[in-house]
Amino acid sequence: MRTALTIAGSDSSGGAGIQADIKTMITNGVYAMSAITALTAQNTTGVQAILNVTPEFLGQELDSVFQDIYPDAVKIGMVSDKDLIHVIAEKLKQYKAENIVVDPVMVATSGAKLISDDAVEILKQELFPLADVLTPNIPEAEVLVEMSVTNAEEMIEAAGKISETYHCAVLCKGGHSINDANDLLYYDGKYCWFEGKRIDNPNTHGTGCTLSSAIASNLAKGYDLQTAVKRSKQYISGALAAMLDLGKGSGPMDHGFAIRNEYVKESEK
Numbered sequence: 001m002r003t004a005l006t007i008a009g010s011d012s013s014g015g016a017g018i019q020a021d022i023k024t025m026i027t028n029g030v031y032a033m034s035a036i037t038a039l040t041a042q043n044t045t046g047v048q049a050i051l052n053v054t055p056e057f058l059g060q061e062l063d064s065v066f067q068d069i070y071p072d073a074v075k076i077g078m079v080s081d082k083d084l085i086h087v088i089a090e091k092l093k094q095y096k097a098e099n100i101v102v103d104p105v106m107v108a109t110s111g112a113k114l115i116s117d118d119a120v121e122i123l124k125q126e127l128f129p130l131a132d133v134l135t136p137n138i139p140e141a142e143v144l145v146e147m148s149v150t151n152a153e154e155m156i157e158a159a160g161k162i163s164e165t166y167h168c169a170v171l172c173k174g175g176h177s178i179n180d181a182n183d184l185l186y187y188d189g190k191y192c193w194f195e196g197k198r199i200d201n202p203n204t205h206g207t208g209c210t211l212s213s214a215i216a217s218n219l220a221k222g223y224d225l226q227t228a229v230k231r232s233k234q235y236i237s238g239a240l241a242a243m244l245d246l247g248k249g250s251g252p253m254d255h256g257f258a259i260r261n262e263y264v265k266e267s268e269k
């Protein structure tokens with residue numbers, strides 16, 4: 001069986017972070033492992049508290065995983081502290097990790113800041129150059145290129161700049177755009193769109209985590225990047241269309257859709 005590792009924060013409400021990643025990896029047909037960067041006390045209305053693990057402990061988690069069950073792909077989500085980012089970069093290099101998907105998580109759907117200001121710089125310097133694909137949403141792309149992104153042309157320009165700077169593919173996600181939910185993949189100086197109809201569902205807690213984990217799972221299974229993104233877009237659309245409505249704020253998605261319909265059987269092929 002192919003294997004995937006998520007390096008991310010725990011979300012006590014189960015909608016985002018490690019919990020979303022593991023649900024996604026299972027339903028996308030890979031064995032899921034985790035190295036937790038932080039515990040969050042969080043729900044659909046906000047993030048109430050964050051407790052980072054120590055850099056030493058994160059290093060031990062990564063040693064435990066890499067020295068035993070080597071992951072076929074690695075997804076990196078919330079890492080709020082620069083020393084933690086440093087450890088991740090060192091370990092990914094030491095173990096020659098492959099198929100690295102970096103979701104540059106900055107702000108939660110609920111508005112809470114999930115990364116310290118000085119950590120963004122270290123993320124750019126140390127982790128982005130190791131990534132095979134970066135998956136910023138529009139506000140994150142704006143921070144990374146210091147320009148506003150309000151239409152398709154600006155998405156192409158921003159993704160192109162990020163791709164050229166860090167020498168990796170960039171998937172600029174369109175969930176925050178006004179009209180459709182079209183995502184743009186920029187790689188090797190080319191780009192292509194993955195079109196999605198906007199689903200009228202306010203419960204989008206964890207969409208970014210889910211998409212990046214689905215991409216990592218599909219890369220782990222040996223799909224090329226374009227196919228991995230295509231399958232992952234299909235997965236996130238299915239999870240949103242299931243219209244789960246839990247909690248008082250922007251609720252989580254229903255990964256069970258994949259078990260109830262043919263997605264799981266299909267993903268095992």
Ligand SMILES: Nc1ncnc2c1ncn2[C@@H]1O[C@H](COP(=O)(O)OP(=O)(O)OP(=O)(O)O)[C@@H](O)[C@H]1O
Nearest residue numbers: 109137173174175176181198199204206207208209
């Ligand atoms: N209402 C929607 N209808 C259809 N697809 C959506 C919708 N909202 C988000 N998506 C899709 O979900 C994926 C994640 O995109 P989004 O821009 O929401 O990322 P994000 O902001 O990082 O997510 P998060 O909510 O975890 O922070 C993309 O494929 C995007 O197109």
Ligand SMILES: Cc1ncc(COP(=O)(O)O)c(N)n1
Nearest residue numbers: 009016017078108109205206
């Ligand atoms: C632990 C953790 N990781 C990532 C997110 C971002 O997800 P979202 O923007 O959907 O809240 C989050 N809220 N919590």
